[in-house]
Amino acid sequence: MSGAHPLHRVAIVGVAATEMARQLDTTSAEISMRAALAALDDAGLMVADVDGVAARWSGPGGTVFQPGSADWAEVFGQPLRWVCDTYPQGVPGALDAAAAVAAGLCETALVFGGQAGVMGGSAVADYTRPDNEFIACWGSLTAAQFALVAQVYRHRFAPDPEQVAAIAAAIRNAGSANPAAVMAGRGPYTAADVLASPMVAEPFRLLDLCLATEGAAAMVITTAERARDLPQPPVAILGGGAEWHRQQYVNPPRYDEVWGLGADAAQRAFELAELNPLDVDVFELYDINTYEVVRQFEMLGLCAEGEGADYLAEAGIGIDGRHPLNTDGGLLSYSHIGWGGPTLKIVEAVRQLRGTAGPGQVPNAEFALVTGAGSGAQYHNIMILGRG
Amino acid sequence: MEGLTGELEDRSLRPLTGEFWAAVNQGILVSPVCGNCHRSFFVPQLACPKCQSTDWTYEPSSGRGRVYSHTTVHRPPTPAFDAPYVLADVDVEEGWHLLTWIVGCEPDQVAIDMPVSVRFITGPDGQQLPAFAPHEAAQ
Numbered sequence: 001m002s003g004a005h006p007l008h009r010v011a012i013v014g015v016a017a018t019e020m021a022r023q024l025d026t027t028s029a030e031i032s033m034r035a036a037l038a039a040l041d042d043a044g045l046m047v048a049d050v051d052g053v054a055a056r057w058s059g060p061g062g063t064v065f066q067p068g069s070a071d072w073a074e075v076f077g078q079p080l081r082w083v084c085d086t087y088p089q090g091v092p093g094a095l096d097a098a099a100a101v102a103a104g105l106c107e108t109a110l111v112f113g114g115q116a117g118v119m120g121g122s123a124v125a126d127y128t129r130p131d132n133e134f135i136a137c138w139g140s141l142t143a144a145q146f147a148l149v150a151q152v153y154r155h156r157f158a159p160d161p162e163q164v165a166a167i168a169a170a171i172r173n174a175g176s177a178n179p180a181a182v183m184a185g186r187g188p189y190t191a192a193d194v195l196a197s198p199m200v201a202e203p204f205r206l207l208d209l210c211l212a213t214e215g216a217a218a219m220v221i222t223t224a225e226r227a228r229d230l231p232q233p234p235v236a237i238l239g240g241g242a243e244w245h246r247q248q249y250v251n252p253p254r255y256d257e258v259w260g261l262g263a264d265a266a267q268r269a270f271e272l273a274e275l276n277p278l279d280v281d282v283f284e285l286y287d288i289n290t291y292e293v294v295r296q297f298e299m300l301g302l303c304a305e306g307e308g309a310d311y312l313a314e315a316g317i318g319i320d321g322r323h324p325l326n327t328d329g330g331l332l333s334y335s336h337i338g339w340g341g342p343t344l345k346i347v348e349a350v351r352q353l354r355g356t357a358g359p360g361q362v363p364n365a366e367f368a369l370v371t372g373a374g375s376g377a378q379y380h381n382i383m384i385l386g387r388g
Numbered sequence: 389m390e391g392l393t394g395e396l397e398d399r400s401l402r403p404l405t406g407e408f409w410a411a412v413n414q415g416i417l418v419s420p421v422c423g424n425c426h427r428s429f430f431v432p433q434l435a436c437p438k439c440q441s442t443d444w445t446y447e448p449s450s451g452r453g454r455v456y457s458h459t460t461v462h463r464p465p466t467p468a469f470d471a472p473y474v475l476a477d478v479d480v481e482e483g484w485h486l487l488t489w490i491v492g493c494e495p496d497q498v499a500i501d502m503p504v505s506v507r508f509i510t511g512p513d514g515q516q517l518p519a520f521a522p523h524e525a526a527q
Contacts, residue, residue, distance in 0.1 A: 123466040133405060134431050137511055138487055139461060139469035147459035148477050155457075155500045199462045201475070250431055252477040252487045254456065 005272060006102035011227035011234035011388045012094070014043025014220035015347040020182050020335035024116040024214040028057035029070070031216040032340070036112040039218035044231040045108065051081040052106030054088030054097050057216075058115040058127065058338040082106035089113050089217075090342020090372040091381035095240045097221045107222060113339035114216025125212040127338050130249030143209055143289065144201040145253055146376030150291040152255035154203055157306035159294065161203075163313045165194035167325075168208050168290045168332060170317050175329020177359040182213045183333040194290075208290045210331035217343035219350070227388060234388030235350045238367070239273035241265030242381035253376050262299045262371065262380035273367075273384040277302050280384070281365040282352045283323055284345040287330040292374045297323070299380075319362055327352060327360030342372040349385050399515065404432050407446045412516050417506045419484045421447040428482040451506035452523065453480040460495040468512045474498050478520050492521030 016038035018031055032055065040046065053072040063069055069085035082105045084096055089111070097109035119125060128142040135145075153159070169189040176187040187193075189207065197207040227234035243265045245258060270276055277300045285296050294308035302323075303311035317325035328334040328348040331341060349368035351357040357365075368385045399409035411418040419428045424441035428449075435442045458476040461469075474490040476498065490498045491509060504520035511517040 129465045132431075133399075133402070135487055137513070137515070137517055138475055138489055139464045139466070139473065139512070140475055140487060141461075141465040144459050144461050144475050148457040148475070151459055152457045152500065199460075201459045201461045201463070203459075252457075252485070254477065254485075 007095075007098050007237045007240065007272070009224050010098045010101045010221055011224045011236055012219055012346070012350055012385070013222055013227045013230045013232055013234055014039040014041075014045065015218070015350045016042050017180070017217045017344060017347050018114065018215045020180060020213055020215035020337070022182060022213050023119050026116045028059060028115045028118060028216075031116040031214070032057045032112055032114045032218075033075075035114055035216035035218040035340070036110055039112065039220050040110065042232065043220040043222075045220060047076055048078065049108050050076060050110045052083070052097065052100055052109030053080055054084035054093050054109060054111040056085045056088050056113045056339045058118050080106070082109060089339055090345060091240060091370055091383045092242055092372070093343065094219065094221065094237065094346055094383060095242065095381075098237050101221055101223055107226065109221045110218065111221065111343065112216065112218035113343065114214070115338040115340065116214045116216070118338075119212060119214055125338065128212060132250050135249055141201070142249065142376060143204055145249060146289055146292065146374065147201040147204055149253050149255050149258060149375045150203055150289070153259065153291065153295075153306075159306070159309040161195060162191045163309035164290050164294060165191035165208070167293050167309070167312060167317065168194045171287055171293075171326045171330045172207065172333040174318075174327055174360050175333020178329045178334055179358070181329040181334040182211055183329060186333075203291070204289050207332075210288045210336045211333070213335045213337060215335050215337045215340070217337065217340040217347050219343060219346055224388060233354055235353050236386050236388035238275065238384045238386045239269035239271070240381070240383035241268040242379070244379045246378040248373075248377040248379060253378050258375040258378055259295060259305070260299055261375050261378070262296065262382055263301070265380065265382050266300055269382050269384050273386070275367060275384060277369070280367050280369045281324070282327060282349065282362045282368045283325045284349045284352075284368060284370045285326060285330075286342065286345065286371045286374055287326050287332050288374055288376075293325070295375055296371060319360065324362045327357060327362060329360075345370045345372065346383070346385075353385060353387050404434070408432060411446065412508065412518055415508050415516070417449045417451045417518050418446040419449050419480070419482065420444045421482070428480075428484040430484040430486050449506075450481045453478045453485075453504055453520065455490065455498060455500055455502045455504060456485060457500060458490060458498045460498075470512075476520065478504055486518075489517070489519040490521065491519045497522070
């Protein structure tokens with residue numbers, strides 16, 4: 001790396017994830033703040049070092065303008081130089097914070113969010129029930145929006161259901177081995193188990209779909225220069241990009257428009273990183289459902305359209321495979337926590353590159369790929385991380 | 389989902405989309421049609437997504453189209469909905485598309501590219517909705 005690109009002048013120096021569970025006996029604000037302070041502690045920094053905050057939770061509480069946000073300068077007891085609460089999570093949150101640090105708008109940005117005390121009851125999580133007037137009246141849910149995309153793929157390419165189910169089983173088995181996962185110790189799962197689970201929205205069965213759980217995640221981004229004096233090995237953002245195709249959950253996503261979503265962002269990210277997808281040692285992909293995993297390998301150009309399930313069966317997605325995937329159990333089995341779920345991908349990627357990922361550690365992982373969102377959401381984002 | 393519980397609001401008074409719902413209440417399917425480039429679009433937007441003209445009006449649709457994609461929902465998002473039901477993205481003849489339900493046949497009879505026609509139904513909240521049925525069955 002020449003260090004010339006602004007993204008190459010920053011580093012991720014702290015990450016944290018709280019405990020994860022189906023329901024936690026606390027509030028979104030409390031658990032989010034706990035993750036934030038833990039990430040600072042991980043970075044060897046103090047609240048006084050923070051001059052940028054990007055954060056949001058699923059409510060309740062917050063400000064008039066942003067119900068899931070807060071008066072961050074008041075909360076942290078000091079004036080701030082940069083605040084962002086539009087999309088402060090995952091890849092966009094990291095890239096926004098990195099850009100702010102690189103531009104000198106702030107020096108140390110804390111990005112965090114999560115949810116607690118909000119799940120349960122007879123309805124699915126509110127963020128999975130799009131409230132648009134042309135969507136809600138039909139009883140749609142995010143799984144169904146993604147299903148509309150997957151159904152066209154099935155119609156055109158007829159992937160082997162066992163191969164697709166095997167992807168869910170492999171990710172869930174990684175989660176089974178992760179003591180921090182909501183589904184820790186559950187399983188092992190086979191493709192047959194996935195195919196025997198109840199249908200939710202065709203073609204997705206229960207075990208094809210991500211969790212909706214509680215917990216919080218956080219990360220700290222500062223200058224590469226400052227990172228050198230901090231205790232953790234810094235993690236560099238080698239490349240990144242986003243694609244916003246449509247506002248999510250307004251018009252139904254169309255296979256012909258969204259199956260390749262992310263390809264342009266990926267090309268830009270890999271060019272910036274001076275790498276190609278085969279260089280990636282560990283993939284932390286947004287596994288909101290199994291077909292999205294298939295889709296992303298096709299989008300990355302690692303196989304042709306329609307061949308993803310075949311390709312992954314041959315390549316292998318376990319720690320010993322060619323493409324170690326979602327080593328913490330992913331959104332399917334580790335956790336998905338609303339505002340904060342996408343950040344969990346970065347937390348795991350950073351731990352992989354530090355060599356501290358636990359049972360899912362890929363030996364000597366040098367380059368990690370993180371993604372967020374997906375076809376049914378009509379936006380996608382990608383980031384390549386490496387040892388700083 | 390506020391519309392599914394408590395007192396029903398008058399959808400026809402909504403800004404931008406009220407005329408669509410007012411037509412649905414009368415059993416007429418309409419969509420925005422641009423006065424400048426004459427293209428139909430959906431959902432209603434402040435400006436035509438093709439030419440950015442704000443000179444558009446709601447015009448009647450033939451109500452005929454084809455299934456672009458469909459999924460049968462077995463686990464509804466809230467208890468207000470009785471599963472299973474068939475969600476579909478229908479391409480309407482005038483070149484616009486919408487999320488809807490396919491009714492008038494068994495879920496396993498719904499297929500991609502199947503010709504369908506609009507059929508107004510009463511939704512779970514008691515309001516009229518533009519669903520679609522197989523074209524033969526829609527008559």
